Amino acid sequence: MRQVRYEGRNIQSYELVDPEGRDLPPFTAGAHIDVHLENGIVRQYSLCNSPGDRRRYVIAVLRDEKGRGGSKAVHEHLKVQDRVRVSCPRNHFELAEGARKVILIAGGIGVTPLKSMAHQLAGRDDAGCELHYCARDAQSAAFTEELASLIEPGRLHFHFDGGDPAKGLDIAQLLRNEAQDGTHVYYCGPAGFMRACADASADWPKGTVHCEHFKAPERAVPRDERTPGGFTVEIASTGERLRVPVDQSIADVLKAAGVPVQTSCEAGLCATCKVRYLSGEVEHQDCILDGDDQQNFLTICVSRAKSELLVLDL
């Protein structure tokens, strides 16, 4: 860890470099890394620096007192000169090719992947980029000066609502006026903000709306009401069948049975646990797979079966 910086109220950025000064594995805007914290906690954080900068990864973390403990662990324990274990970058929030205009909408700390996009787009003259940054107030907004250096004057808009979303950006109006060929929108932020953006962009052309959740939204149906009594998964390669009770995930059951599966966020956010299924009906509970992917894959950390039997391509 080379640097820890105050970026805004309860927000710190962390600059990670290779201990030997070597280049780091490359990434593209929108990518995130897994950060391994003490007690086996692993959290995903978006990279917010320029993808062209091979010498460092920069993440920014909002301390969330009501969260699962990852952000508090980062704020309290990560220090300059610490050795920190991180994964290679992965990206499920890529910039699409061929956009004529890009609208970035950030809710709070959701600005982090969008800042990296602003870096990447700053070097291109084929796509105009504008950023709408929604925050409670100026003190809660991070990277304001850096963003101003990346985005043309008049295209960087701060929306401070004082804690009342009704006084902030009218997302529905913004996106109603912008839907047109060649325009892509990218958004990231807290749950209510995500819902507002999803509703406002529901009629946009397929493939032009892109988002990333940094926190799993509340599940629509409580876990124990969905599949009473649980369901069975079958491992296609061996024919082994395992019962998934209501209080365990498919990933938990597979791991307990010694089936080698990988998980990371365990919240339906990162797709590390994505597995192909061959038959059965899935109740998708993640925030990462799109409609096409959902026809063939599920995230086994959160998604479940609606059918009695689900056959996994493992």
Ligand code: FES
């Ligand atoms: S482990 Fe991240 S989506 Fe399942």
